[in-house]
Amino acid sequence: MSWLLAHTGASLCQPVQLSDWRNLLAVIWDFLRLSLFSLGGGNTLLSEYHHIAVDQYCWLSSRQFADLYALAEAAPGPSSMLVGLLGMGAAVQEGPLWGLLSGLGAEVAILLPSTLVMVAAALSWNRLRNSPWRIAVERGLGPITLGILFAVGLKILRISDHDTPAYAVSLVVCVLMLRTKISPLWFMAVAGLLGGLGLVNR
Template identity: 70%
Template structure:
């Protein structure tokens, strides 16, 4: 019981001014921008740590809901960052929430985009370099390992009952063993959630 009270006290949302929240959001996502190897989802564990554990912008359930929304919507997976910024600034009102959302999205995309543009401009010149081949081969396992860790983080965040765990494991097995479109899995999970079979 005392552990739960300590966790609740430790996760009290930071009381910042409107500008303080915006600066905090911008700094956190600017500092993460260059580490998104393999796409925005590779930083999901760090997003969760920042938004839920460190700054208490969102609850665990809200984070899982925003992740599901970002993945279901068309567009890049980095749109989750805008939603996290929205959650961070919400206590200061809708204006600051929108400002934090757009600021977070720009902060996560701008540095990494500029770096990729510069890399692409010089990548062709290194086409036959052994350094380029070694770099590309080395990043593959790193990215797969990060994505595996992200998958485990999502399972721990979203699945809080046995039915959710069973559905998640079944979907993983079917995705690896069959050629069924992921849209069917999303549709079935949506129906099960709507019927209350799986919930949080």
């Protein structure tokens, strides 16, 4: 029954057209609000990005989202550049100008508030170097951020791995990352080769 409801809901989901200024502003507002919760970097918001792009606005499928995430991670730069790609992908069907405007708006929305907060915190944080509050906050945020990143890793597994070989590759990479000092670039290269040869399908 849940399978039927999920597929019925997916068929009724219509992509939001960002050629309407009100829709574009609503999307930018969503990313502005999320910006203040990006503890530990942009990847900590990945589940919410997926919810917005796939479930709420129906811009992308889970597979397309996983592809954009892989592209954002492989490219040099901050992981939050995924938001710009999501915004661009959401509106590019309306034309290249709308795609560029949407991507730029989403990227600025996700970066600007958190950047301003971090600048303000950095300027005042030094004054609290002997305060017990500073020590408590620093010790408390560490486990929270690690927990969020662990949840993000599970989310990536769920949206990108859909067969036994893919799960096996993910497990092997996870173990090797934790036990060795091999560069992640080698893992990306091998996984890309396996996918290119058709040995791993998503």
